[in-house]
Amino acid sequence: MHANDSDIDRLFEAVSKEGEALEALEDAVTQLKTAHAAKAVLARLDAPRLRQGILRRSGRLGGGHP
Known part of the structure; x- marks a missing residue:
């Protein structure tokens, strides 16, 4: 290969x-x-616990839920 400076x-x-x-x-x-x-931990949560987490996160992100 001929490379210049x-x-x-x-x-x-x-x-x-x-x-x-x-x-x-x-x-x-x-x-x-x-x-x-x-994801693996969340996949093992039961529906009510997962729903609580989703609502909490939505509230923190300005989703209008407490």
Whole structure:
């Protein structure tokens, strides 16, 4: 490959962002694992308990319920 100075600068810039990208990916994977675990717990709740949680959350988000 024949790269000019500008190409080489761009390549080094891309390489320099690898650690940042890996950290962001690790954070995203952690968030996904947390979300999946939360879904599993919510799926095991009985209907009245789940409804209470939904109403509480709706109220906090401005849904008009207490």
